[in-house]
Amino acid sequence: MNAPPVAALESVRFRWRRGAALCLAIDAFGVAPGERVFLHGPSGSGKSTLLALVGGVVAPESGRVVVQGADLAALSPAARDRHRAEHLGFIFQMFNLIPYLSARDNILLPCRFSPRRRARIAAGGGTPQAEAARLAERLDLAPALLDRPAAELSVGQQQRVAAARALIGRPELVIADEPTSALDADRQRGFLDLLLGESAAAGAAVLFVSHDPRLAGAFDRAVALAEINAAREAAPAA
Template sequence: MELLSLNQLKFSYPNSERGRLDIERFHVNTGEKIFLFGPSGSGKTTFLEILAGVLSPASGSLIIDGTELTKLSHTQRDAFRADKIGYIFQSFNLIPYLTVIENIALPLNLSHERRKLVPKNQELQKIQAIALRLGIQDLLDHKTSELSVGQQQRVAAARSLIGHPKLILADEPTSALDFDHREKFLSLIFDICKEQAISLIFVSHDRSLQSLFDRVVALADINKAAVKNNGGLA
């Protein structure tokens, strides 16, 4: 089953030649784990932000879980993202003055759909369960500003996974970890994705992890504007 289907997508930033995307087709199956790579500046974050509905393309079609995102308003896309997508930001975007538990609970407070799946009276138990699996169970009452980078990363993962999203978009979330920790962190995310049939798009410029994924995609291979982005050197 196809969860995400993108066709004839064109995107450019206003008044800039950089970060242009021209992608004929890209699709993701339900439960599929994709490794998307490309050098720094090649448009990986831009692409994820389009898939998340943060940026909107100039033309083309993007269907996720049966919804055509390009037909939605900005507000509708925000609601769609809150309901269906877990986004792990490159810099985590945790709220420093909130505790770990409050950060993990955020998506439940932003989405009716996720709240239905994790009602208030089950919230603590669900958060504790996911925190235990990620090894952050003893940190739940700490402010996230008190945590190490590796711990913050696991909080960001827990937040993205709470309340059964359909799709996880992970933007180089392991860049601050050494290889062993990266593999361990990934296998935890993989386990949870597998149990809940969540699809994963994992972005990195470090190809040492790619063999762990179902499919490996080079952004330059699918992006027809890539040659121009690199001044013809790609």
Template structure:
């Protein structure tokens, strides 16, 4: 039997003073699976990603990642668990502009001993891991020491992907990472991202409005299919 990487059970969440935003009876993501998650703005996608990362705690229910119930962990332990096991690719990339490309990619390994050890075990050193990941993602080695803010949008996106993947996190979460790219660039980036996730055995949860990408994934879901709070209540 395949063990789920993520499993949500009776998950509920509401911001203070507001109606319930998320009401998810059940959701799972298998190890190594790629999942496309769609939903309109305001549907709770970003909140769900925050819950999966342990940034917020659910009002009720369970969030299991690698068998660990995140709701039972202290804030400090949730932060540690997130950086050890999850890589993020943000819509705006969130690179540190004053750091070099290499330093941006290596950041997770500065905060996670586990990811630093994994990177060194696979590539010999964290620095070598950063260089190899960027090379695999199509970024020329001469760019490694350049400031991150000197790169093109497409190049910054690949740096963000390498940062998410370094140290082989079990889960990669991508939040609208292709919104600034044209169709050809989106396709090329996804092929590279899928390849790297396969190589390290990572699951990929990809959030996007772009329905044209859905067929490329193992599975596609709408947040509305999962979230009872988004559906009109019967009377």
């Protein structure tokens, strides 16, 4: 028997503005618990839009987006924000760290918004502070770096802080939007191995988006957005 997906799109249609062309038309796409999925497609094909739907940042004009069993459209905006904080860890393309906060406080941020993440850490006998330090060590961030403002870290260090922030308190799904594109090939690979290793240790599923299909081999499943998105076929040729 298949476990229910951690996130799923069902008959979703999405356009950015009324009257604009359909951006996404996806009949079915889901990520199973613990599954590592690589979603690729050229720039501008709608990958970040799909992630915004899963995050509940935008809503489809029809169809359902279900995260951990909850239809996002059925939640109030506040409940949706809470649901996102509880169950999803995001790593954005530009990392979106808070520049003046220390690396440690950036990593701890989701714990502020998610009682469930705090409870998971407590259930494991730890504290958020200790868990932030443990994750930082696993991600090769030296302890001395944790007190530095995020703005003073290198791109590679910021990326690992963003990964620790996504993973803290073990959300069911980690979502990564082209987090390696600023790195050279060797460091991309190193970061991916760390991210996938730590996600597996946390029992988190991963939805990793990239325009670079060469990264696909590290994942359980690779999906081209064009395979699941009917909107592009329907769009008139320019």
